Amino acid sequence: METTSESIHSETIGMERKEIKESIIEIVSDSGEGAQKCGQSLGIISAKMGNGVWTVEIIPSEIRPPARSREGASGIRVRMGTDKITNMGGHADMVVALNEQVLYGRIKQQAYKPGTYLLIENKWATHTEETKEAYEQSIKEFTELGYNIIEIPMEKECLKHVSDARKGKNMWVLGLLSNIYDRDLKLAEEQIKAIFSKKGEEIIQNNLDLLHAGYEYAKDNLPMHFSIPTKKRQGDYVVMNGNEALSLGVMSAGIEVCSMYPITPATSATHAMAAALENAGGIIHQAEDEIAAIGFAVGASFGGKTAVTITSGPGIALKTEFIGLAVMAEIPLVIIDVQRGGPSTGLPTKVEQGDLLAVLYGAAGDAPKIVLAPSTIEECFHYIILARKIAETFRSPVFVLTDANLATGVQPFPRPKVNPEWFPGPLDQSKWKEGLRAYDWDPNTGISKRPIPGQKGGMYTLTGLAHDEESHVAYQPDVNQRGAESRSRKLAALGNTLKPPEIHGDEKGDLLLVGWGSTRGAIEEAVDMARKNGAKVSSIHLRFLSPMEPGIKEIFKNFKKVMTVEINYSDTVGQPLITEDNRRYAQLAWYLRAQTLIDVDCYSNVYGQPMSPIRILERIEQELGQTLMD
Amino acid sequence: MISIKPDFCDLSFANDELLGIEDYESSKARWCSGCGAHTILHNVQQLCRDEQLPPEKTVFVSGIGCSSRFPHYMKTYGFHGLHGRALPVAGGIKFRRPDLNVFVITGDGDCCSIGAGHWVHAIRYNMKMVVLLFDNSIYGLTKKQTSPTSPLGIHTNTHPRGSVLPPIHPIQSTLGFSNVSFVAQTVDWKPAHLYATLKKAYDHPGLAFVRIVQRCPIWMKDSYEPVVKDPNAITLLQHENGIVIDSKATQKFHNLKEHDPSDLIKARELVETTKDTTPIGLFYQNKEATRYDEYGAHNMGISAEDKTEAINTLMDKYAI
Numbered sequence: 027m028e029t030t031s032e033s034i035h036s037e038t039i040g041m042e043r044k045e046i047k048e049s050i051i052e053i054v055s056d057s058g059e060g061a062q063k064c065g066q067s068l069g070i071i072s073a074k075m076g077n078g079v080w081t082v083e084i085i086p087s088e089i090r091p092p093a094r095s096r097e098g099a100s101g102i103r104v105r106m107g108t109d110k111i112t113n114m115g116g117h118a119d120m121v122v123a124l125n126e127q128v129l130y131g132r133i134k135q136q137a138y139k140p141g142t143y144l145l146i147e148n149k150w151a152t153h154t155e156e157t158k159e160a161y162e163q164s165i166k167e168f169t170e171l172g173y174n175i176i177e178i179p180m181e182k183e184c185l186k187h188v189s190d191a192r193k194g195k196n197m198w199v200l201g202l203l204s205n206i207y208d209r210d211l212k213l214a215e216e217q218i219k220a221i222f223s224k225k226g227e228e229i230i231q232n233n234l235d236l237l238h239a240g241y242e243y244a245k246d247n248l249p250m251h252f253s254i255p256t257k258k259r260q261g262d263y264v265v266m267n268g269n270e271a272l273s274l275g276v277m278s279a280g281i282e283v284c285s286m287y288p289i290t291p292a293t294s295a296t297h298a299m300a301a302a303l304e305n306a307g308g309i310i311h312q313a314e315d316e317i318a319a320i321g322f323a324v325g326a327s328f329g330g331k332t333a334v335t336i337t338s339g340p341g342i343a344l345k346t347e348f349i350g351l352a353v354m355a356e357i358p359l360v361i362i363d364v365q366r367g368g369p370s371t372g373l374p375t376k377v378e379q380g381d382l383l384a385v386l387y388g389a390a391g392d393a394p395k396i397v398l399a400p401s402t403i404e405e406c407f408h409y410i411i412l413a414r415k416i417a418e419t420f421r422s423p424v425f426v427l428t429d430a431n432l433a434t435g436v437q438p439f440p441r442p443k444v445n446p447e448w449f450p451g452p453l454d455q456s457k458w459k460e461g462l463r464a465y466d467w468d469p470n471t472g473i474s475k476r477p478i479p480g481q482k483g484g485m486y487t488l489t490g491l492a493h494d495e496e497s498h499v500a501y502q503p504d505v506n507q508r509g510a511e512s513r514s515r516k517l518a519a520l521g522n523t524l525k526p527p528e529i530h531g532d533e534k535g536d537l538l539l540v541g542w543g544s545t546r547g548a549i550e551e552a553v554d555m556a557r558k559n560g561a562k563v564s565s566i567h568l569r570f571l572s573p574m575e576p577g578i579k580e581i582f583k584n585f586k587k588v589m590t591v592e593i594n595y596s597d598t599v600g601q602p603l604i605t606e607d608n609r610r611y612a613q614l615a616w617y618l619r620a621q622t623l624i625d626v627d628c629y630s631n632v633y634g635q636p637m638s639p640i641r642i643l644e645r646i647e648q649e650l651g652q653t654l655m656d
Numbered sequence: 657m658i659s660i661k662p663d664f665c666d667l668s669f670a671n672d673e674l675l676g677i678e679d680y681e682s683s684k685a686r687w688c689s690g691c692g693a694h695t696i697l698h699n700v701q702q703l704c705r706d707e708q709l710p711p712e713k714t715v716f717v718s719g720i721g722c723s724s725r726f727p728h729y730m731k732t733y734g735f736h737g738l739h740g741r742a743l744p745v746a747g748g749i750k751f752r753r754p755d756l757n758v759f760v761i762t763g764d765g766d767c768c769s770i771g772a773g774h775w776v777h778a779i780r781y782n783m784k785m786v787v788l789l790f791d792n793s794i795y796g797l798t799k800k801q802t803s804p805t806s807p808l809g810i811h812t813n814t815h816p817r818g819s820v821l822p823p824i825h826p827i828q829s830t831l832g833f834s835n836v837s838f839v840a841q842t843v844d845w846k847p848a849h850l851y852a853t854l855k856k857a858y859d860h861p862g863l864a865f866v867r868i869v870q871r872c873p874i875w876m877k878d879s880y881e882p883v884v885k886d887p888n889a890i891t892l893l894q895h896e897n898g899i900v901i902d903s904k905a906t907q908k909f910h911n912l913k914e915h916d917p918s919d920l921i922k923a924r925e926l927v928e929t930t931k932d933t934t935p936i937g938l939f940y941q942n943k944e945a946t947r948y949d950e951y952g953a954h955n956m957g958i959s960a961e962d963k964t965e966a967i968n969t970l971m972d973k974y975a976i
């Protein structure tokens with residue numbers, strides 16, 4: 027290209043920027059090409075600029091699936107906007123694909139719509155005959171589907187700067203997207219320096235060159251350029267994903283023992299703090315198995331150092347026996363369950379809210395537990411601090427249920443100001459009050475004081491067997507009844523301290539959606555869209571699943587219909603053999619039906635995808651018989 | 657005791673009376689009459705008294721089984737938890753509470769069957785604690801099922817035609833685990849040797865694994881009576897660095913064998929060469945083995961300011 031025509035080109039192409047409120051961008055590639063690093067960086071740069079952001083990773087279950095396969099799609103979705111963003115949104119606006127095959131899975135999942143820009147690596151057009159044919163066929167199909175296809179010589183452009191394009195394409199794409207969306211290049215450069223800080227100057231420079239090259243390419247060759255206005259934030263902010271927030275929460279709760287066994291998607295929470303926790307007075311213990319991991323945490327908690335164990339569904343299954351012991355022996359303990367698809371090893375990298383009933387009821391006998399579910403990245407941080415305090419106050423295991431969507435979702439939130447009051451006080455080694463027994467259950471609250479080894483006169487033998495107030499093995503039936511009553515009453519005591527859930531929307535209406543955990547943003551966005559178009563729909567979001575927040579039944583009574591929205595399995599009436607009588611409900615719906623005796627319906631599915639506002643809106647339309655889409 | 661008010665040194669211990677054996681006794685043990693666990697309990701209580709272990713700083717951790725009722729009979733802190741899971745719990749206690757004396761009471765089913773995975777790793781962690789394997793080679797609490805250490809061919813309720821697999825040898829196995837640091841064997845019916853073994857185990861700076869061959873008078877009467885009565889059934893391991901009992905007690909043993917407990921290879925060979933009898937004594941000791949509890953305790957007592965700084969430093973990474 028001659029210099030003169032290039033300058034004319036850039037004048038006509040690059041200058042006009044269309045202002046938009048938000049955009050959904052996906053980067054999809056084969057595993058190992060750095061799509062996630064690219065998307066996370068884009069998210070962080072955007073958050074730093076002042077945009078609202080939410081990211082969702084698209085992960086194949088295999089570490090290295092075959093290249094250019096339809097199942098092998100690995101990538102990331104970045105939704106960014108002027109306002110706060112709370113979920114992954116609906117159809118993508120802009121997609122960068124490092125090969126065209128990986129797009130099929132996303133198309134099947136209805137991630138795109140006619141008009142979505144697909145920026146596709148075009149080196150496959152000149153590859154082997156077979157690849158070339160597949161490529162041409164795909165381009166043809168995508169065109170027919172109405173996508174806006176732009177073929178880009180990504181590899182060719184990258185090879186001008188590095189010898190291995192596979193290792194550099196992601197930062198070139200970051201540059202490309204930075205130009206398309208008018209991102210602050212200085213922040214992008216900082217991000218690259220931070221990512222490659224340990225790799226040396228040469229690597230940093232290569233990636234900076236790639237960033238600039240991608241940026242220039244977009245400026246000179248692409249027709250679409252957008253700006254997303256930012257809003258000025260008050261005070262300091264941080265941007266991180268849910269697992270990173272959990273890890274900072276563990277540190278800020280002053281927890282000294284974090285005991286775990288590697289499992290996706292929980293493990294990255296321990297990676298985030300692996301080095302830093304030791305400076306904050308704690309240690310990560312990687313046990314020999316899930317059972318040992320919780321056993322170790324139980325031991326540390328018995329010793330007075332309330333511990334946390336982090337796991338995912340299959341880990342919870344293994345830990346169940348110890349969870350029962352912790353309930354029976356009243357051991358304070360924080361259990362983080364970053365849920366994934368199930369049952370069994372299920373969908374290791376994908377989202378599901380499938381462990382609710384397992385943690386509520388999964389134990390030998392009646393084992394009442396305290397269960398919290400953060401609904402935002404920020405809550406992932408604060409709930410750990412809350413969980414430890416509740417665990418110690420109520421001498422009970424406390425579950426914190428997050429999921430794969432929260433684990434990898436990146437969102438900015440106000441920087442927490444670490445408060446030393448969040449840390450536990452010094453170990454109580456004072457003399458045990460004479461006459462006080464190890465399980466001196468308060469008749470009103472069921473709560474008893476916790477003797478800690480080292481306290482003179484407090485000696486007792488904790489046991490998982492039914493026991494009396496002195497922890498002696500119970501041989502009388504009334505002691506078992508009394509112990510069970512006390513353990514159960516603690517939940518009522520905690521429940522009495524809670525406030526009713528806030529209603530998003532009006533207090534009365536035709537339809538109330540009820541959610542828990544990571545679905546909050548999508549539910550509330552759907553409700554907002556529906557309300558804007560005149561629907562009488564509201565939502566509530568439960569943060570305490572056990573004990574349940576008070577006043578729920580009263581709230582339900584003000585709506586013609588109540589329906590949960592959750593990411594787990596439920597039968598649909600009308601499917602083969604499924605009737606109103608034998609239908610199996612989604613998990614929160616089961617629970618609410620039992621608690622309230624109200625005919626709570628549910629909308630749920632297990633595609634391994636976060637809930638999208640559009641799908642929820644479609645369901646609201648169906649329920650209300652109204653057209654609500656813009 | 658001393659009628660001066662010391663302001664130059666701490667003599668507060670002088671005001672405490674010496675603890676007697678009754679200070680370690682809790683409720684009456686409910687084991688069967690003639691069960692070897694009674695003797696072990698008494699010897700452990702004696703050790704606590706002789707070492708003047710503060711009861712409030714001492715924890716007995718157990719799993720499930722006959723032996724695992726042990727903590728209920730001690731007037732110390734106790735943890736009677738889950739079948740097979742005593743070792744991870746004990747590790748969790750010791751990791752951040754180096755001030756506590758930790759004893760683990762486990763049985764042959766508890767340690768070598770359901771808890772075998774934890775056993776391998778507890779040896780490798782090598783935290784300072786005494787692990788007493790009460791090995792009666794039978795499941796007692798659930799009424800005579802085959803245990804992993806039951807002799808081949810023994811008739812049980814689950815194998816009425818005789819057990820079909822050779823037993824696990826707990827000493828042989830432990831000597832094969834990585835980072836092993838103390839392995840000893842004794843029998844419940846030789847109290848002097850039992851006590852000397854407990855003492856040696858307590859003094860060891862890492863995890864002291866002691867297998868106590870134990871009589872079960874209800875389900876294993878036929879197996880043990882001949883051994884208890886036969887003076888040739890036991891081989892006494894002798895060495896100046898081993899379990900030392902007085903010469904009078906030594907005279908009661910017919911089979912004596914010199915064994916240097918610092919030699920791991922010889923210790924492993926010894927298991928093979930003494931299989932016809934029950935060797936008792938110290939098989940192996942290495943005081944220098946890596947201790948995980950030292951790692952666990954290395955950063956204790958960090959100030960609130962330093963903690964806050966560490967958290968803020970990490971949070972800076974995420975700052976906008």
